[in-house]
Amino acid sequence: MRGGLVLIGLLLASVLLSLMIGQVMLSPVQLWTGLMTGTGPASLTLRVLRGPGIATAAGVGAVLGVSGTIFQILLRNPLAAPDIMGFMSGAGLAVICGIAFGLSLPLPLLAAVGGLLAAVAVAMLSYRRDAAQAGLTLILVGLGIGFFTSAASSFLLTRLSPQDASDAQRWLSGSLAARNWGHVTQVFGLAAILFVITALQVRALALLELGDDLATGLGTRIRRARYGLIATGVLLAAAGVAVAGPVPFVALMAGPLGMKITGARQPGGRLFSAAVTGAIVTVLADLAARSVVPGLQLPVGVMTGILGAPYLLWLLAREMEAGDL
Amino acid sequence: MKQTIGLCIILLIAIALTLGIGVRDVTLMDMLQAFIAFDPTNPVHVVIHSVRTPRLVAALVAGAGLGMAGTVIQSLTRNPLADPGILGVNSGAAFAVVVGALLTGRSDSGWMSAMAFPGAALAAISVFMLGGGARGQAGPVRLALAGTALNALLLSLVSAIVLARNETLEIFRFWVTGSLAQADVRPLAGMSVTAAIGAALALLLAPRIEALSLGSALARGLGTKPARIQFGALLAVTLMTGSAVAVAGPIAFLGLLVPPLARRVAGHALRRELLASAVIGASILLYADTAGRLILAPSEIRVGIMTALIGAPMFIFIARRLRPGAST
Known part of the structure; x- marks a missing residue:
């Protein structure tokens, strides 16, 4: 409980910090007057x-954090995340296809279809009769699907007109530039629906974490519960990708980091802390992306890539030390 | 013997296709004449000399180099998913090219290739070490994840630099779209020699690498020094992949495709496998390049994309067949 409050405090602090820092520096007092009176530079x-971008960052971080944690709990592996397993680059490929073939479908729909197709491909291709090491096969096959979809995306990029290609390239590296309140409504609307669906499945997730046999014994229909959770996880990732592009490593990092701060062990607590931590990470990464190079907004994905890659390497070293990998 | 002849015929056909197919189709007779009796006033001969031969040489250097490097690294790590691309050579090269252009302001292709080489080499060594290579534990999952992490880091830094400094964007675009099409402006001679030195080193060390793959205790018993052999093999891999990246730009997954085929053709003697890998690697790259030029003619599909689209499914196929309990 106390950990949760700490996290929420951290989130508010990072949002405030992010609102204050930029080309024009603002004090908290100025922000408060701006909020209350609706006039002045702060308003x-x-x-x-800054408002819409920061709100979008928080929403995207939250959905990605929850998505990653669902997979991490389900597969009992800290490496299982939609960005590592190729779902996010699948969603990205679908959106690039949409641009390349001029489909006028809404981005969330395209991203969801792409993410789900990638997930189905990973699940089918990693199926094998002997269950030993199924988790590792899943991750390797996911990496392979990621390689393939990125290759296909870069192929399509070469077929686009230079203007479209540079937009698409920017989008593919995960960008929060020029977001408006429409993006905010979209990501929070989808997040609200999907969080409710996730909350309904928390009990099944907790049982599945105990192992298939025990879960069956306790009356779970494991196959159905698992498919439902995977679909929810993929849709959450797709909701994030649709608004901000495939921002790497947030889904991977948010769960374990949040767990460290709150000490939560139960799936419910882990999902909650992952949502808040994901939001914090993305808001801070967005702040860094705006302010590292003065006068230039880098894609937020560049910052999460720079922050997340050392984390993945550290995780790898730790797993190797423990002999789990 | 039969296999050797077969491989050579396959390679010769690939060479003939590369020289023959293009905007202007060339007959076999013209090809021979262009090399035996070069006539500078004959446009066909000029095309063969100045455009298609450099392309062919670049493909031979890159294909043979990446194929052999893949076989060495797989044999060294006993990891069927090891590949120079997974070791991060391509993103390492891209990073070095962009940083080099940023620091010096130079953008000629000779300079870029010179930067690509150390970038590729450093990235490959880092991933190998991070993935547990020094302790002889570079299993499939570890190496792939270490490569993924370093790739993500380097490419993030590259996009940060490219977006922050517009003048590097053009250089980078030239570099990433670099394919065999720009072979004539790259430093072919120097890189061919470098790759040849790497190949010679790999062939020389082959028996010892084989001994090492039996396990380091056994290798020590047979009188080899594991650390020294590993260093030598890694040096050979770096020389070959570095020059491949420098002449052809980023080419993914060739090192993954070649070794299983080479093993099938040459059996389990590493030296024979390496020779077969060189021929098979060069052939695959030439066919992929020719296909990339034909599929969407008159425009080209970059050969790096072709190999990635073929190689990624292969990666999944091999991942599925890994035996449970095998070293991860």
Whole structure:
């Protein structure tokens, strides 16, 4: 409980920090007057310049964090995350296809279809009769699907007109530039629906974590519960990808980091702390992406890539030390 | 013997296709004449000399180099999913090219290739070490994840630099779209020699690498020094992949495709396997390049994309067949 409050405090602090820092520095007092009176420079910053981007970052981080944690609990492996296993680059490929073939479908739908197709491909291709090492096969096959979809994306990029290609390239590296309140509504709307669906499945997730035999014994229909959870996880990742592009490593990092801070062990607590931690990570990464190079907004995915890759390497070293990998 | 002849015929056909197919189709007779009796006023001969031969040489260097490097690294790590691309050579090269252009402002292709080489080499060594290679534990999952992490880091840094400094964007675009098409402006001679030195080193060390793959205790008993052999093999891999990246730009997964085929053709003697890998690697790259030029003619599909689209399914196929209990 106390850990949860700490996390929420951290989130508020990072949002405040992110609102204050930029080309024009604002004090908390200025922000408060801007919020209350609706006039002055702070008001413009809140309404147009920084507000929507930061809100989108928080929403994207939250859905990605929950998505990663669902897979990490389900597969009992800290490496299982939609970005490692190719679901996010599948969603990205679908969106690039949409741009390349001029499909006028909404981005979330495209991203969801792409993510689900990638997940189905990973599940089918990694199926094998002997269950030993199924988790590792899953991760390797996921990496392979990721390689394939990225190759296909870069192929399509070469077929686009230069203008479309540079937009698509920017989108593919995970960008929060020029987001408006429409993006905010979209990601929070989808997040609200999907979080409710996740909450309904928390009990099944807790039982599945205990192992298939025990879960069956306790009356879970494991196959159905697992498919439901996988679908929810993929849709959550797709909701994030649709708004911000395939932002790497947030889904991978949020769960374990959140667990460290709150000490939560139960799936419910882990999902909650992952959502808040994902939001914090993405808001801070967005802040760094805006302010590292003055006068230039880098894609947020560049920052999460720079922060996340050392984490993945550390995780790898630790797993090797423990002999789990 | 039969296999050797078969491989050579396959390679010769690939060479003939590369020289023959293009905007202007060339007959076999023209090809021979262009090399035996070169006539500088004959446009066909000029095309063969100045455009298609450099392309062919680049493909031979890159294909043979990546194929042999793949076989060495797989044999060294006993890991059927090891591949120079997974070791991060391509993103290492891209990073070095962009940083080099940023620091010096130079953008000529000779300079870029010179930067690509150390970048590729450093990335390969880092991933090998991070993936547990020094302790002889570079299993499939570890190496693939260490490579993924380093790739993500380097490519993030590359996009940060490219977006921050517009002048590097053009250089980078030239570099990533680099394929065999720009072979004539790359430093072919120097890189061919470098790759040849790497190949010679690999062939020389082959019996010892084989001894090492039996396990380091047994290798020590047979009188080899594991650390020294590993260093030598890694040096050979770096020389070959570095020059491949420098002449052909980023080419993924060739080192993954070649070794299983080479093993099937040459059996389990590493030296024979290496020779077969060189021929098979060069042939695959030439056929992929020719296919990439034909499928969407008159525009080209970059050969690096072709090999990735063929190689990624192969990666999944091999991942599925890994035996449970095998070293991860």
